[in-house]
Amino acid sequence: xxxxxxxxxxxxxxxxxxxxxxxxxxxxxxxxxxxxxxxxxxxxxxxxxxxxxxxxxxxxxxxxxxxxxxxxxxxxxxxxxxxxxxxxxxxxxxxxxxxxxxxxxxxxxxx
Numbered sequence: 290x291x292x293x294x295x296x297x298x299x300x301x302x303x304x305x306x307x308x309x310x311x312x313x314x315x316x317x318x319x320x321x322x323x324x325x326x327x328x329x330x331x332x333x334x335x336x337x338x339x340x341x342x343x344x345x346x347x348x349x350x351x352x353x354x355x356x357x358x359x360x361x362x363x364x365x366x367x368x369x370x371x372x373x374x375x376x377x378x379x380x381x382x383x384x385x386x387x388x389x390x391x392x393x394x395x396x397x398x399x400x
Contacts, residue, residue, distance in 0.1 A: 293333045300326035314354050321350035 303323035310316040324347035331339030 293330070296326060296330045296333060300330050317350040317354045321347050321354070324350060 300323055303326055307316055307319040307323055324343040327343040328340055
C-alpha cells in the first residue's frame with residue numbers, strides 16, 4: 290500500500306504544481322504528466338472512473354500541446370522566441386524590415 294499512496298501523492302503534487310506555470314504549453318505538459326500518474330494510481334486501485342477521466346485529460350493535454358504547436362508552424366507565424374505572438378525582433382507590422390521599425394508615428398517625409 291505504500292507505493293500506491295506514493296503514486297497518489299505524486300499525482301496530487303504534479304496537479305497542483307501545474308497551476309504555477311504561465312506558459313500554456315508547459316502547463317498542459319505538466320497536466321498530461323500528472324494525468325499519467327493518476328492513470329497509474331487508478332490502475333493500482335482498480336478504479337475505472339479515475340482511469341477513464343485521466344485518459345481523457347491526458348489525451349486533451351497532449352493533443353492541444355501537439356496540435357497547437359503544429360498549427361502555429363503551419364500558419365508560418367513568427368514567434369519572438371519568448372513564447373509571445375509578437376513578430377521576432379527586426380520585423381515590423383508594415384512588412385518593411387530594413388529599418389526594423391515601422392514608420393507610423395515617426396513623422397512625414399514632407400516635414
